[in-house]
Amino acid sequence: MDRRQKKTREAIFSAFTQLLSEKNISSIxxxxxxxxxxxxxxxxxxxxxxxxxxxKELCEELFCHIFDSTLDTPSxxxxxxxxxxxxxxxxxxxxxxxxxxxxxxxxxxxxxxxLFLNYFKNGLVKLIESQLNTFENEKSKELPKDFYTNFIASxxxxxxxxxxxxxxxxxxxxxxxxxxxxx
Amino acid sequence: MDRRQKKTREAIFSAFTQLLSEKNISSIxxxxxxxxxxxxxxxxxxxxxxxxxxxKELCEELFCHIFDSTLDTPSxxxxxxxxxxxxxxxxxxxxxxxxxxxxxxxxxxxxxxxLFLNYFKNGLVKLIESQLNTFENEKSKELPKDFYTNFIASxxxxxxxxxxxxxxxxxxxxxxxxxxxxx
DNA sequence: AATAATATTGAACAAAGTGTTCATTAATGA
DNA sequence: TCATTAATGAACACTTTGTTCAATATTATT
Numbered sequence: 001m002d003r004r005q006k007k008t009r010e011a012i013f014s015a016f017t018q019l020l021s022e023k024n025i026s027s028i029x030x031x032x033x034x035x036x037x038x039x040x041x042x043x044x045x046x047x048x049x050x051x052x053x054x055x056k057e058l059c060e061e062l063f064c065h066i067f068d069s070t071l072d073t074p075s076x077x078x079x080x081x082x083x084x085x086x087x088x089x090x091x092x093x094x095x096x097x098x099x100x101x102x103x104x105x106x107x108x109x110x111x112x113x114x115l116f117l118n119y120f121k122n123g124l125v126k127l128i129e130s131q132l133n134t135f136e137n138e139k140s141k142e143l144p145k146d147f148y149t150n151f152i153a154s155x156x157x158x159x160x161x162x163x164x165x166x167x168x169x170x171x172x173x174x175x176x177x178x179x180x181x182x183x
Numbered sequence: 184m185d186r187r188q189k190k191t192r193e194a195i196f197s198a199f200t201q202l203l204s205e206k207n208i209s210s211i212x213x214x215x216x217x218x219x220x221x222x223x224x225x226x227x228x229x230x231x232x233x234x235x236x237x238x239k240e241l242c243e244e245l246f247c248h249i250f251d252s253t254l255d256t257p258s259x260x261x262x263x264x265x266x267x268x269x270x271x272x273x274x275x276x277x278x279x280x281x282x283x284x285x286x287x288x289x290x291x292x293x294x295x296x297x298l299f300l301n302y303f304k305n306g307l308v309k310l311i312e313s314q315l316n317t318f319e320n321e322k323s324k325e326l327p328k329d330f331y332t333n334f335i336a337s338x339x340x341x342x343x344x345x346x347x348x349x350x351x352x353x354x355x356x357x358x359x360x361x362x363x364x365x366x
Numbered sequence: 367a368a369t370a371a372t373a374t375t376g377a378a379c380a381a382a383g384t385g386t387t388c389a390t391t392a393a394t395g396a
Numbered sequence: 397t398c399a400t401t402a403a404t405g406a407a408c409a410c411t412t413t414g415t416t417c418a419a420t421a422t423t424a425t426t
Contacts, residue, residue, distance in 0.1 A: 004393065004402050026209065026235055029383060040404045045385065052209055114297035143361055147345055151365055154341040155334065162333055178326055182334055187373050187422060212412060223375045228414060 009047055011037040013058055013103075021106040025055070055115060062104050063119040067127075069096045086134045087180055089127070090156060094172035097160060109164045117157055124153035135183070152183055192230055194220040196241055196286075204289040208238070238298060245287050246302040250310075252279045269317045270363055272310070273339060277355035280343060292347045300340055307336035318366070335366050 015036035019028045030051060034044050048054040069092075097104060107116045128135060128149050140148045159179045163170060170178075198219035202211045213234060217227050231237040252275075280287060290299045311318060311332050323331045342362045346353060353361075 002394065002402065008403075024235065030385085031383070040406095041384095042386080042388095042405075043403055046402075050385090052207065114300075117297070139364055142364060147361060150341065150345050151338065155338060158333065158337040158341075162330060178330060181322055181325060185373065185423065191374080213414085214412070223377095224413095225376080225415080225417090226374055229373075233414090 005047075008037075008039055008043060011039060012044065012047060012054065013061070016054060016058060017103050017106050020110045025051075025110075059107070059116040059119045062107060062116065063123055066093060066096060066104065066120070067123060086128075086131065087176060090179060091172060091176045093156075094160070094163075094175055097163075098168055098172050105164055105168075108161060117161070120160075121150075121153045121157045124156060125149050128152055155179070155182055188230075191220075191222055191226055194222060195227065195230060195237065196244070199237060199241060200286050200289055203293045208234075208293075242290070242299040242302045245290055245299065246306055249276060249279060249287065249303070250306060269311075269314065270359060273362060274355060274359045276339075277343070277346075277358050280346075281351055281355050288347055288351075291344060300344070303343075304333075304336045304340045307339060308332050311335055338362070338365055 012033060015033050016028070018036060019032055028051070030041070030044055033051075033054075034041055037044075048057070107113055108120075132145065132149065135148070135152060143151075156179060159175060159182070163175050195216060198216050199211070201219060202215055211234070213224070213227055216234075216237075217224055220227075231240070290296055291303075315328065315332065318331070318335060326334075339362060342358060342365070346358050
């Protein structure tokens with residue numbers, strides 16, 4: 001990929017994320033974005049069809065960040081599915097949220113973040129489905145599988161959201177414990 | 184309140200809800216709404232400052248429907264707080280969702296419903312806080328109170344959402360059982 | 367039934383935003 | 397060095413927004 005394209009794309013993402021943390025998405029205009037990103041109007045439309053697509057791609061990118069970083073953590077044996085137990089999986093994600101990426105925080109804590117929350121949740125659903133046996137207990141056997149999977153994923157997402165709303169005062173380990181007590 | 188005002192307000196809500204179930208909120212224009220509601224442009228702006236405020240007030244209204252109906256159910260002794268047990272509270276809401284109001288379904292199942300989900304959740308949080316002792320168990324005592332309250336509320340909302348996504352195939356009683364097993 | 371108050375109408379309006387075009391310029395990779 | 401590709405900016409038609417106002421219709425009240 002051309003360096004120029006990459007830079008422009010990142011400038012747009014950065015400008016958009018900034019604006020998202022400042023005001024409601026419906027009042028952010030393309031003109032706002034290109035002014036902040038310091039690019040031409042035509043350039044914006046060469047990259048993104050509409051504002052909606054921009055949001056979608058930003059969500060996808062941040063979503064990948066979360067899980068890619070989890071995959072790369074040494075203690076996860078280079079692959080998330082090789083986690084010894086499911087509590088490691090969640091702890092890795094929590095650590096990543098705390099340390100690396102405040103773009104994620106902005107998206108998770110801003111209004112109109114349903115889209116990103118859904119990406120986050122649905123990504124987890126897939127992971128959990130693939131190692132569902134790890135999560136089996138008395139509870140889960142009496143419930144529809146997809147209902148239980150959905151429950152774990154959305155509870156985790158809600159936990160992260162709660163944590164962010166509390167300004168990440170607690171440690172990842174504490175939050176992980178809270179979460180594990182719930183499920 | 185003047186009959187005309189009431190009719191116009193309802194026509195706008197109805198048109199907007201229809202449109203919400205048809206397309207993304209960001210592509211719904213004020214012109215779409217007034218055409219569907221068959222009212223004049225000036226009339227719309229006499230009622231709502233912007234589209235965002237319209238959504239906000241619609242959410243508030245539907246949210247009140249849910250809880251007002253719960254309050255009015257005979258078996259709740261005319262007041263939600265007098266529920267014998269918390270499982271009745273949730274069952275009432277589930278029954279209401281199933282029977283009465285498909286506007287609620289549309290809002291809960293459409294995209295960009297974060298706002299309404301939040302109203303729903305936050306309303307529950309307040310109810311649960313006021314009778315938190317009912318929910319106490321081994322789990323809850325080891326967790327921050329607001330964390331646990333938030334957990335119950337968002338798990339219930341997620342449960343309702345799952346149910347709607349499954350087209351309400353299950354009975355309110357079944358869903359209530361599922362939910363109670365989780366918490 | 368008459369009246370005063372109020373809601374709706376429709377047309378018109380400036381201002382702002384959208385999405386596209388294109389010839390020109392600049393940066394890139396090979 | 398050079399062919400390729402990306403960014404530019406100005407211009408464009410078009411849509412959407414939010415407001416104004418005089419005219420009209422509906423309402424609650426008496």
